[in-house]
Structure formats: structure tokens, C-alpha cells
Amino acid sequence: MPSNDMPLSAPPRPAHRDGNVLRWLTAYTLSLVGDAIWMVALGFAAQEVAGPAQVGMVIAAGAVPRALLMLGGGVVADRFGPGKVVIGSDAARCVIVLGIAAALWLTTPALWLLVAGAVLFGIVDALFMPAVGALPPRLTELDQIGRIQGLRMLVIRISWIAGPPLGGLAMAYGGAAAALGAAGLLFALSVPLLMALRLRSVPNDEQPTDTAPQSAWGELVDGLRYIRRHRVIGPLMISGAMSELGTNGLLTVGLILLCGDQGWGPSGFGWIVGAFGAGQAVCAALLAVKGRVPRAGLVQNVMLVVGSASVGAVAFMPTLSAAVGMSLLSGLLCGMCGGLAIALIQTSAEPGYLGRVTSAMSLTGVGLTPLSFPLFGAAISAWGVRPVFVVGAVFSALGAVAGLSSAAVRRAELPHLPGRKNVGRPAAAPAESRI
CATH class of the missing domain: 1.20.1250.20 (MFS general substrate transporter like domains)
Incomplete structure (x- = not known):
């Protein structure tokens, strides 16, 4: 009620x-x-x-x-x-x-x-x-x-x-x-x-009663078509998928093999991964307090390029302490990039598509990315750690091309405070109900 x-x-x-x-x-x-x-x-x-x-x-x-x-x-x-x-x-x-x-x-x-x-x-x-x-x-x-x-x-x-x-x-x-x-x-x-x-x-909670309901498959196809055609969500989804596919393997399989080659061992791996997580946590706290970053679409893509480069640079650090420092920087940049991307996607999506949009965002991380880990291991075995770090970082950074190719993404902003002009879909109605 x-x-x-x-x-x-x-x-x-x-x-x-x-x-x-x-x-x-x-x-x-x-x-x-x-x-x-x-x-x-x-x-x-x-x-x-x-x-x-x-x-x-x-x-x-x-x-x-x-x-x-x-x-x-x-x-x-x-x-x-x-x-x-x-x-x-x-x-x-x-x-x-x-x-x-x-x-x-x-x-x-x-x-x-x-x-x-x-x-x-x-x-x-x-x-x-x-x-x-x-x-x-x-x-x-x-x-x-x-x-x-x-x-x-x-x-x-x-x-x-x-x-x-x-x-x-x-x-x-x-x-x-x-x-x-x-x-x-x-x-x-x-x-x-x-x-x-x-x-x-939200507006889409009230569906017209005179339209025939779609099948589940029809709704799935409709959701994928909506994502593909959306001027903000589509490019950001491609950008995010490229970033995850390019860097997640480096931050797991790549770091394990890097620490083995450099003699840093499991403890070194723990320090590097911990520093990356700490950077993400600091960035998350900053975003939680600040709430809004001006020119979010452009900033997100710049962060993606620099963050990808910093992930690749971890493999070229001469000492463990330098690698930990670079990993901390990577966590800060990638954390801001990811948080802005999700916020932009959610505030741009029509309410009736939020579930399908969220599921598509999650699919890369939980489905496609783990499948790439054996490929990273095979590539490192064939060509070495550093070349694979470079290729992965470049592939991730190229995701920014997908984002910057859209004028809507370059101009995208997170919603302003009530009473100011919003970019994206209208604010939800104030009525509330218990689940």
C-alpha cells in the first residue's frame, strides 16, 4: 500500500x-x-x-x-x-x-x-x-x-x-x-x-492492460535490443566488458605468475591484491561521500584509459613495494571508473529494463571473465608475463574507444539535485510501497 x-x-x-x-x-x-x-x-x-x-x-x-x-x-x-x-x-x-x-x-x-x-x-x-x-x-x-x-x-x-x-x-x-x-x-x-x-x-510499474504480454524469450530479446540501441548504455556496456576481459585475468592468473617469476611469492601476491582492493575501497568511500562527479561520462573514459595503463605497468615494477604502490593507484582509478559506469547505466536505463540491464552487466564478470583465465595462463606460458600484461591493458583501454565514440556518453552526467536539470530518465515518482 x-x-x-x-x-x-x-x-x-x-x-x-x-x-x-x-x-x-x-x-x-x-x-x-x-x-x-x-x-x-x-x-x-x-x-x-x-x-x-x-x-x-x-x-x-x-x-x-x-x-x-x-x-x-x-x-x-x-x-x-x-x-x-x-x-x-x-x-x-x-x-x-x-x-x-x-x-x-x-x-x-x-x-x-x-x-x-x-x-x-x-x-x-x-x-x-x-x-x-x-x-x-x-x-x-x-x-x-x-x-x-x-x-x-x-x-x-x-x-x-x-x-x-x-x-x-x-x-x-x-x-x-x-x-x-x-x-x-x-x-x-x-x-x-x-x-x-x-x-x-516507477513509471514502468504501470503496464498498459490492452497490450499482449511478451514471452520470456521475447522480453530477453527486447532487453538486449534496448541495450544495443541505447546511446549511453550500449557503449558503456561494451566498454565495461572489454575492461573486465582485459584486466581481470591479469589481476588473478597474471599476478600469480608474475609473483612467481619475480620471487615475491604468495605474500607478494597478497600485498599487491590487497593494495588494489584498498584503492577500490578508498575510491568507493570518496564516491559515496561526494555522490556526483561533473562530466561523469568523459571522466569515466579517461579513468578507464589511465587505470588500464596502470594495471599493465604493475608487471614492469622493479620491486615489490613499487608494484604494491602501482596496484594501489590502479585500484583507485579502476574503482572510480567502474562506479561511475554503473551509476551512469542505472540512471540512464528505463525502470522496466533495469533487471535485464543489470543482468547483462553482471554476465561479463561472473560468466565470460572466468572463461578467459585459461587463455591468460596459456598466453603467459607462450609469450611471458610482461607482453600479456601489455596486451591485456591495451585491450582494456580500447574499451574507452567504444565509450568516447558516443557523443551521448561524452556528454553524460549523473542526475543533479532535485530542481535542477537532469540528464537521463525522469526521477522516480515519490510514492512508496512495501515489498
Whole structure:
């Protein structure tokens, strides 16, 4: 039922002071930490009953359906509303994880059980990720999306720093069953917070009653066509995909092999990756406080070029300390670039397409990028670390060409404060409703 708690004349609250946004952020954090613990527990549980190849198989069993069904999850979020989908999918993840925890507690771990659980979790995750990503424009005014994306990036970094140690601690005291139980508890705690959200109505929530509904496939094709034709979203989506494909392999496989060649070892790898994450966290905090960057489209593309170059430069640093410093700079630049890109896409998208747009953004990171890791390893084996770092950085930087080729992207701005001229879609209506 619509609520009149927020009158039209009330000044908008900054995202970091908005209770509605903070509830979503807390629920999202709990889910992210639960995700991290789930991955730790699943991997170690598989190790107890199988060899290294089977551990990889169990983890891939969840990644494959998630990647294959991600775009379909966006269709579901747009058709039924992201609020309902995110609650249902998070509750389902809780049930799946607690069910596996109970099974491991009562019986000897079996490989088939872990594979089945990973597949189910991956299927549900394909629904959860587009839905939770499509919520921010429904939580507050559009001029706060930049702040929300900064906060989102910050909690992602914090969650993936805190989650694995918490999972390891639970494993040490109670084994995989205890760790999975902890993950399930975190999912359970996030559900009531999601249910308490007040979502703003948006224009596309009211669909014409005289038009025939599209099939799910038709909605998927329509969403992809919308992305391709949009003057801002299409180029930014291509740019982001090129950036992720060019740099993510360098920051994982590439860094592992670089540290081995340079004699820096696992500890050096940890320092470099930690510095990159710290840079992203600092940048996320800055974006969360500032909220809006002038000429965001142009700044995003400049950051993409410089950030890509800094990632490539890590391989040419003569000492570990220099590599750590360059990685910190890379995290700052890439974090700002990524946050601005997501904010621009979400504030430019029509509300009825947000789920499909979010699912397309997520697909590259969770589906396509991991598939490129073996290619990076093979390329480094054939040509060496530094040439591959150069090629990956150049490929990532070329993503800026896709962005700068669009005049709409070059001129794109994040929405101004209410009362000023907005660039992009109109602000959401002030009416609110419980999920």
C-alpha cells in the first residue's frame, strides 16, 4: 500500500543517511559475507571427499548455471519486480545452504550432494544478482545513485575481506557444516531487512492492460535490443566488458605468475591484491561521500584509459613495494571508473529494463571473465608475463574507444539535485510501497 511518509517538499536525504538505503546495504553486506563463507565451506568440503580436480568441478557446478541463466534472471526481475524476486531468491539460498549444512552434520559428506547444492545455489544466484542490483533506483532519488554505488563498492571490498576469514574460523571450530550454517544464518538475517524496504514506484510499474504480454524469450530479446540501441548504455556496456576481459585475468592468473617469476611469492601476491582492493575501497568511500562527479561520462573514459595503463605497468615494477604502490593507484582509478559506469547505466536505463540491464552487466564478470583465465595462463606460458600484461591493458583501454565514440556518453552526467536539470530518465515518482 502506498505510503505518504515522505512528502514532496521534504528535502532528499543523502544515501549514507537514508534508513531505507542502509537497510538494503546491510542486507546486501550480509548476503555478500554469506557468499564468501559459502565458497570457502564448499571448497573445503569438496576437498575432504575428493581430489583437486573434483574441487574445481564442484565450484564450477555453481558458476555454469549462474552464467547461463543470468540474462533470464534479469527478465524475471523485470517481469515480477526486483523486490519480490530478491526476497524469494535470498530465502531460497538460505534454505539450500542450511539444508546442505544439516546433511553434512548428520551424514558423511558426499560429492553428489555438494555438486547438487552448488548447481541449485547457482540457479538461484542467477535470480538474486540481477534483482538486488536493480533495486537502488527504487530506493531513493536518482541523484543519490552515485553515492549508492560508492557504498556498494565499499561493502563488496569489506565483505570479501571479512568473509573468507570468518568462513575459515567457522571451519576450524565446527567443520564445513558449521561454516555453511553460518552462511545460511547470514542469508536468513538479510531477508527481513529486504522485506522492510520501501520501494518507490516507477513509471514502468504501470503496464498498459490492452497490450499482449511478451514471452520470456521475447522480453530477453527486447532487453538486449534496448541495450544495443541505447546511446549511453550500449557503449558503456561494451566498454565495461572489454575492461573486465582485459584486466581481470591479469589481476588473478597474471599476478600469480608474475609473483612467481619475480620471487615475491604468495605474500607478494597478497600485498599487491590487497593494495588494489584498498584503492577500490578508498575510491568507493570518496564516491559515496561526494555522490556526483561533473562530466561523469568523459571522466569515466579517461579513468578507464589511465587505470588500464596502470594495471599493465604493475608487471614492469622493479620491486615489490613499487608494484604494491602501482596496484594501489590502479585500484583507485579502476574503482572510480567502474562506479561511475554503473551509476551512469542505472540512471540512464528505463525502470522496466533495469533487471535485464543489470543482468547483462553482471554476465561479463561472473560468466565470460572466468572463461578467459585459461587463455591468460596459456598466453603467459607462450609469450611471458610482461607482453600479456601489455596486451591485456591495451585491450582494456580500447574499451574507452567504444565509450568516447558516443557523443551521448561524452556528454553524460549523473542526475543533479532535485530542481535542477537532469540528464537521463525522469526521477522516480515519490510514492512508496512495501515489498
